[in-house]
Amino acid sequence: MFSTPLVIQVYKYMSLQEDHLGTGVWHMQQTSVEQLKQHAIELRKTAVTMVYEAQSGHPGGSLSAADVISALYFRELNVDPTNPKWEDRDRFVLSKGHVAPIQYAALALRGFVSNESVYTLRQYGSPFQGHPDMKKCPGIDISTGSLGQGLSCAVGMAIAGQRDEKDYRVFAMVGDGECQEGQIWEAIQAAVKYKLDNLIVFVDNNRLQIDGFCEDVMPLLDLEKKFDAFGFDTTRIDGHSMEQIVETLDTFAKQKNGKPKCIVCDTVKGKGVSYMEDQAAWHGTAPNKEEFELAIKELEGGLPV
């Protein structure tokens, strides 16, 4: 419904008629675990560069989410960069909208937008708003940014898909800190009531929020048990193990058993940049030039196993 003005706006801003479209079919099933790992590093580099260029944004959570995002965009999501509003597409809701840079990086690498354009992050006129804006950026299925709200929207999309007997699935990513919001649990109740086995929720369990460790700010206890107690099919994986992510998506997430799925991903905030890892201070801070160069150097060296 917004596709016409939206595309014009993006083109007008970026002059992308040439390389924005025409990426064509992505042979997703052929993307190997090794390629997904490589993409995850590229996404991290792009996200950190975006935040550095903007001197504003959220690197910590972008880096913790990178591996799941890579698996989704380059293996799992049935989407078409040439037709972002395709009605049968899989949906992805970034409920923790502040980590938009990692999603923008994926949209660029997947061909929704040009690689260069994402470096306009947070600038006036940019489609890459501080938090995802579905009206400005192709490939964003719902605007998010106020924590706790995106999951409800994902539930609405999943109900529509179920009622319309569509095959599409809805993937959502929430933060562990975000689960302090009561609305998350309202959404979870509804997902179970409506038997949404087309809904897959990732919890980016990086254990940190702005003010420090979630454990100290407001303990979340065992999120796996909590989702399970609410009626989700729940599993817990290492959110930086591409093997585990792929395996979980291939088996666990595909069960059509009338139950929504939750994948608690144990992650490290700032993963891949040594000085950002496990540091709440890097939740929403941009690196300076030296820090940025070190980050890129470290990322180019690959992630420690």
Add this chain to the structure above:
Amino acid sequence: MSVTKKAVEKKATRAAFGDEIVRLGESNKDIYVVDIDIGKSCKTDKFIEKFPMQHINVGIAEQNGAGIAAGLATTGKIPFISTYAVFGSLRMAEQIRQEVCYPNLNVKIACSHGGLTPGNDGGSHQAIEDMGVMRSFPNMTVIMGADYHSTRKLIAEAAAMYGPVYLRFTRDAVPMIYDENETFEIGKAKKLRDGEDIAIIANGDTVRLAIEAAEQLEQNGISVKLLDMHTIKPLDVEAVKDCLDIGRIITVEDHNILNGLGSAVAEVIAEAGKGQLARIGVQDRFGESAPYEKLLEINGITVEDIIAKANQLLTN
């Protein structure tokens, strides 16, 4: 049009929602109702019975209801969230801002128990600030019909337009004013009377009071222009400007005098730099358990108050 016949039959405008949403649901399978537990009270029971696959009940969870409606709207559905005005405008206010208005999604918020009509429920349930809150959100349209038929027509118009709409209904029965063939346009005031001495601009359940006040004023030789300003956003600015030559304007609303119809009209008058305004409405205070008519009286929202204000403006 001119209203001369004495209105007798009464119906709550929440019943108009209950009836119209069934008609809409029949002709358009994308019309959804998102109930928040109080479906019976909000009159969605007929819809639920007829169209269970177009209905969702999220339980006592307003915030989630708003988010689900937004998600549905991204897939082309036209969800009507149904609840009480005090919750529909406040408990889910941020969700409406972030997930409905900000992305400009096609979600309608249909609220019963507007204004002081939930009288005996007490101040906790009387929505006196709802339209003001909704009026503050970009992309939002804010409407309250005066009676059963106008409310039905406005609901149909809201369903036909793209974008967020806040619709407010009465819990209590209010007199029928319009016949069922009358047409209404969102954002366009309905002129009920033309006159030269004073202009009265009312909306919702106070239009009936304004009609009666205008009749009595006319009997005393005072010529009254009367507008039913069912849409307070977008306000029919031209209709207000057309009252500026009369110069004496009274607004009447079942809402706080802050931020609702009175404020919207005041903004036009202040910018035009001419005209005198008196605002009749809830006097920026919370209500209490009492019959609806008693609460109107306490807040000075009666036929007598309108007449007194008119006379006051005319002697100034």
